[in-house]
Amino acid sequence: MAFVDEAKFFVKAGDGGNGCVSFRREKYVPRGGPNGGDGGHGGSVIIESTSRLQSLIDFRYRSHFKATNGNNGMGKDMHGHKGNDCLMSVPVGSVIKDSETGEVLADLCNEGDRFIAARGGKGGLGNRHFASGTNRTPRIATKGIEGEEQWLRIELKLIADVGLVGLPNAGKSTLLSKLSAANPKVASYPFTTLEPQLGVLHLPHKESCIIADIPGLIEGAHEGVGLGCTFLRHIERTRILLHVLDASSEEAMNDFLVVEKELQSYKEELLLKTRLLVLNKIDIASPDLVQQLQSQFADLGFETVAIAGLTGEGIENIKSWLADILATSKMLNTVQSGAEEEETSPISVNKDLNDIE
Numbered sequence: 001m002a003f004v005d006e007a008k009f010f011v012k013a014g015d016g017g018n019g020c021v022s023f024r025r026e027k028y029v030p031r032g033g034p035n036g037g038d039g040g041h042g043g044s045v046i047i048e049s050t051s052r053l054q055s056l057i058d059f060r061y062r063s064h065f066k067a068t069n070g071n072n073g074m075g076k077d078m079h080g081h082k083g084n085d086c087l088m089s090v091p092v093g094s095v096i097k098d099s100e101t102g103e104v105l106a107d108l109c110n111e112g113d114r115f116i117a118a119r120g121g122k123g124g125l126g127n128r129h130f131a132s133g134t135n136r137t138p139r140i141a142t143k144g145i146e147g148e149e150q151w152l153r154i155e156l157k158l159i160a161d162v163g164l165v166g167l168p169n170a171g172k173s174t175l176l177s178k179l180s181a182a183n184p185k186v187a188s189y190p191f192t193t194l195e196p197q198l199g200v201l202h203l204p205h206k207e208s209c210i211i212a213d214i215p216g217l218i219e220g221a222h223e224g225v226g227l228g229c230t231f232l233r234h235i236e237r238t239r240i241l242l243h244v245l246d247a248s249s250e251e252a253m254n255d256f257l258v259v260e261k262e263l264q265s266y267k268e269e270l271l272l273k274t275r276l277l278v279l280n281k282i283d284i285a286s287p288d289l290v291q292q293l294q295s296q297f298a299d300l301g302f303e304t305v306a307i308a309g310l311t312g313e314g315i316e317n318i319k320s321w322l323a324d325i326l327a328t329s330k331m332l333n334t335v336q337s338g339a340e341e342e343e344t345s346p347i348s349v350n351k352d353l354n355d356i357e
Contacts (some may be wrong), residue, residue, distance in 0.1 A: 005156040005196070005234070008099055011118040014042025014067040014083035016144025019124035023137065034138055035077045038125030042147040043083030045118040049108035052081035053091040054198070056156055066116070070144060073126045083120055093159045093237065099151040109159065109237070117152060121145035155233065158196060160212035162322065163235035165263070166244035167255050168215075171280040172198065173204030174309035175244060176213045177264030179318065196234050203323045212238060232266050240325060241275045242318070245293075247306065248285035252293055274325060276303050278318065283308035 017039025024032025045067050066089055071080030092243055095108040106115035122145045130138035164172040180199025197213040214234050235241065243259060245252050256277070263270040277297050282290050290306055297304050305321060307314030 003266035004056040004060060004156075006154065007056050007063070008151060008153050009059055009063045009065060010149070010151050011045040011086075012064070012066040012149040013118035013120040013147025014041050014069040015146045016040070016121035016123040017070035017080035018073040018074035018143045019126040019129075020075060020078075020142045021127045021139055024076075031136070033136065034127040034131050035075055036128055036141055037073030037075070037078040037080065038129075039123030039144045040080035040082040041123050042070045042120030042144070043067030043085040044083075044116050044120045044147075044257045045086045045088065046118050047088045047090055047095060047106070047108065047115045049111060050089050050093045051092050051111050052223050053089060055091065055209065056094075057155060059154070064088045065117075067120060069147075070120070070123050072144075073124070077126075077128065078124075080123055085120075088117070090154060091156055093157045095157060096157045097153045097155065099118070099153045102153075105152070105204060105264065118148040118150065120277065121147040132198075138353075155236050158212050158234040159210070159283035160198065160234070160238050161209035162185050162201070162211040162240045162242060163238035164213040164242050164244060165235060165259060167246070169257060170244040170255075171309040172213050172244045175242070175278065175280065175307070175315075175318075176211060178309060178312055178315045179308050180211055187230075199221065201319070201322065203319065203326070206327060207321055209322065209326055232263075236267065236271065240275065240322065241270070241273050242278050243275055244278045244280050246281055247290050247293060248281045248287070252279075252289075253296065271295045276305060276318070276321060279304055279306045280309050283311055283313065 019039050020036035022034065022036040024035045026032060027050075045065050049346050065086050067086040068083040070083045072082045090108065092109065092111055092113075094108045095104060096108070096117065097104055105117075106113075108115060122142045124142040125142045127138045130140055132138075164176060166172050176197060176199045181202050196215075198214070199211045200208050201211055212234055214232070243256070245256055249255065260271070279290055279293055294304050294306070303321075305314060305317045307318065309315075
């Protein structure tokens with residue numbers, strides 16, 4: 001099934017029913033008076049988040065969502081029936097925006113969150129509302145109000161605990177397959193990952209965590225180069241970032257700088273997340289180069305772990321590190337909300353990175 005993470009759709013709420021002009025006419029009831037009923041309210045279009053969905057694939061087959069109109073009022077004070085609501089189910093993490101202005105209207109990041117995308121129109125009033133001492137036989141009633149309608153845009157931001165970032169061919173997909181039961185495409189050429197992949201890491205005696213692997217970043221990704229800009233939003237909600245580097249490359253430090261600057265250019269808050277640098281492919285890398293990289297990153301204040309994704313060497317070290325971080329609820333809340341500042345700010349990190357160059 002294709003992964004769809006954005007779509008444009010149209011919503012139209014139901015119109016309100018018209019009020020009724022009617023009079024009570026019974027043989028033994030003189031001057032019965034007006035008894036026209038009110039029109040029913042139109043149904044609303046409601047968007048609800050659910051964890052049962054993981055993609056916006058349904059929007060490829062349906063782009064118009066309409067609620068039903070309210071029924072007209074009738075005589076004998078009978079009110080029209082309210083129109084049925086149109087309930088739309090979307091994945092948890094969906095963001096609803098105005099299609100023209102881009103304004104965020106709702107962020108459905110919890111199970112069962114609801115947003116009224118279009119409110120139904122109110123029903124019209126029957127003539128009984130217009131009776132007075134000077135007008136006992138009103139022959140007027142109001143029409144129902146039209147329901148709201150608009151074009152909206154929906155974007156999906158995956159809800160994951162851990163995000164994998166790095167250049168193409170750094171070994172992110174291999175790492176995901178080792179940490180979870182996911183089976184992403186793995187090949188020797190770049191951009192084998194064309195859409196975000198999810199995996200579940202089961203930790204002993206602890207809650208499981210979700211890992212998201214996004215397509216590889218390249219220089220200029222925040223401006224739309226490559227695939228990174230399209231999927232960078234999927235790591236906005238992650239608590240932890242695993243930055244995967246090819247330790248066998250002589251340009252490993254430069255690769256690190258490229259990804260760091262792309263993350264900062266897209267959104268500086270990403271640099272405030274808890275991060276671990278994963279030095280991959282140590283089975284084919286020079287031990288001296290790996291040791292040199294670990295020393296340089298330690299000077300910058302980053303934690304590192306050396307692994308060989310192909311053979312599985314060092315994978316348990318990553319699991320232990322993740323288990324310790326995820327077990328600290330205070331740290332998780334700090335990383336997720338971004339309310340508290342860490343010792344290393346994006347500005348100071350950027351300054352240190354420029355010094356390396």
